[in-house]
Amino acid sequence: MSPENPFIPYLATLKNVVTLTPEIKLLGLELDDPIVRDNFSYKPGQFTVLSAFGVGEAPFCLASVSSPKGELEFAVRRIGTVTSSLQELEPGTAVGVRGPFGNYFPLDDNKGKNIFIIGGGIGMAPLRPVINTILRNRDDYGRLLIINGARTPQDLVFQPEFDAWASSPGTQLELTVDRGDAGWTGRVALVPAVVVELNPSPENTIAITCGPPIMIRFTLQELRKLGFQDNQIITTLEMKMKCGLGKCARCNVGDIYVCKDGPVFTCEQISKFIEQF
Amino acid sequence: MEQQIRHKAKELLEGRTVECVIGYERATDGASARPLFVYEPEEVDKLIFDQTCTHNLVKYLLDKKEKTTAIIVKSCDSRALNLLLNEKQIEREKVFIIGVVCPGMVETKWNQVSQRLQPRCQLCRQHTPLNYDFLVGEPPAEEAPPAETYADVAEMEAKSVAERRAFWSEQSKRCIRCYACRQVCPGCYCSECFVEQLQPSWVGIRIAPAENEIWQTIRAFHLAGRCSGCNECERVCPVDIPLSLLNRKLEKEVWELFDFQAGLSAEAVPPFATFKKEEALGIGE
């Protein structure tokens, strides 16, 4: 962003595109200006607003872990005009980046705890840097239990990383799909049912979940039944965002703007909003 | 008249024939009117009917498709209702039409109620609604189809192209694309209006004279053969653009070309919603 005008994006170049699922691609961007690049740091949960110039802008959570001179990675699901346009870009094309915006998952505050991650579909995107941050600082955290769900086996996100996750010490990766296919020998169950099956103890644990609204709703129910308190459950709130700066008021819910005060909230915070969705 | 309306509304609500009666009540300025939705028989005394009841309530039927609703209509409103029946947007069995013989509406804005009849009412020769289940008021002896005089349109047509261009450019400059004209229009019910489409983007979000002109022109074309002349669009425009003039121009064209005026019967289908093989222009033959 230009300090003169917060609506002006940083220029970045698309470096590579990896197809993750039929609908989702992982885009790797590098910021052009070396000073901006060196100073661009962010935490898991934060997002940026990406510009497909000539088409428009949309918010995307950062799916990479922050490092100086590191590539910014975004998992983009083809669903509208901006996402379709971004997915079709050739490496070498200019893309705009505004951010980083929003708050982040409170990993520092939860060192020493067990972390229970529950993700569905594209919801795995903000959870991936959480997982990778924990794995890079393994001794700072207790057990890591991950549920990664999708509609079908092809739609499971971040498959190239499953082996690394599953083989990390003290880490358990549980995959599940809503519908199997001919080659699938794994679990076929909805994500909330897997929460019940795994029956983790809420003792010294926080749960972080992200996925389709309906998955989150039922996951919350099951977590609460297991004894998780609302302040132990963390999620990201989905509202349409436009400016990312707390100006256009589109993401306003109660006295908060999701782009400025969120998107990460505990269930306790969300339960206090005057408007419930 | 008001007593008859209230009595009928009470009867319909008590008998649970309808879930709601849509009519009019007094507005907060104590002079003009506003729409009223009555759900309980005890509330029917709020219903009024006088020369300030200019609003076309027919559009609200589109929010009430699942329920049975009674609605107060004047003759112009009944044409809009017929349009929605023609286009299969509402079911006849779900609407109880309380038709009111209209004395003509006066010019009103909030806190400004005049004694002057609206220009469209001065021209109107059809005071009895064209479709109703229950009629309030005495129909006048002779009624004629809506006015075929388009003196205001003819006056504009007589000007040179350059003069007309200048006039409409001036109007477009003031438009703020609030879409109030669209929101109140019974003919504008598309779930995604062409202005909201992104692929392709016909108009976009820029609020500027060129885009405003496209907005107004295309909306007028989408209403050709469908506009009932209720004048709601012009009434609500915050910057007083003479939208009715544009709509009436197309109304005149359709009448001259197809001998058709919108909403005169519940069965007729608008010309642009009709395909007759004999009208094919030889394309593909």
Next chain:
Amino acid sequence: MTQTISRKNLLAWLSRLLEHRLLIAPTHTAEPILFRPVSKVEDIIFDFDNTAISPKEWFFPATETLFWAETTDGRIELVPATLEREAVIFGLRPCDAKGLALIDKAFLAEPADTLYQQHRDKTVLVGLSCRKAYPQCFCTSMGTAPDDPSYVDILLTQVEEDYIVQIITQKGKALLPDNLLVKSEVVAPPPPSPSVIPAEGIEEVMRQVFDSPYWSRLADRCVHCNLCAYVCPTCYCFDIRDYESKGKIERVRSWESCQSPGFTRQAGGYDPRAGKAARLRQRFYHKLLYFPESFGAIACVGCGRCVMVCPVNIDIRELIADIQKIGGPNVP
């Protein structure tokens, strides 16, 4: 002791300003009175209640380019929009000036909207006190007054053929030379009294009535036309989109409002505020509860434009009185 300027000198001063700046004042535009640039002072209307659309359009235009993206030799360059002109806005009512101060709280909060800031910095506000209270006005219930000098650079109050001049800020002082002012014994008459509405404690009451059926009853007649938000001095929602023409890309922002169907619709189709009642409720909650919670003031200045313009007479004054009855302290 006050300072005054005669009508004649006022017009002469405004004419001189015209030579170097944009002079924006209430003027006829075919029908409604709007704030528009005037080319001669004779076009200024002095006797009016208020303009159909608030003057926020001169600080937060209905459409505004944020930047251009130009491609030269395969490299893209972003060119920010800047505002060059210096302007004076004349005839601003105190309620509208307060409206700008409220928008400031949102737009100038970190990170500041620099385009809006340029508009504010490069425009001098010359206010005109109201001599009459109009039926739609209720400014005193919203924390301002017909003669409130707090939010303008210069405030003029007409007394017969002269105007009492209050210079409020340095910006105002720099604009109006002392030699046009005359010391006087003239005293301003008491300001008019607009109607009063029971807005006291409305925030707390709003907290109680969120789930009331009142909202869906009210929403029955709302047609979601955006008018209330567009004429309002304090509404500020906008949309952003890109346009491409002849290889040049323009990023534009335009007014939008929370009343539009689809305002909160996400890609993929899910819309948390799809229903009419939820959208209608959002506007009043933003104005009467959320904005005060975030920025410390009710986002309404009592200008009454929404009351006049609503096609179905949704009247915020009636609403506030109704809400107090449903949820106020006297309810058991």
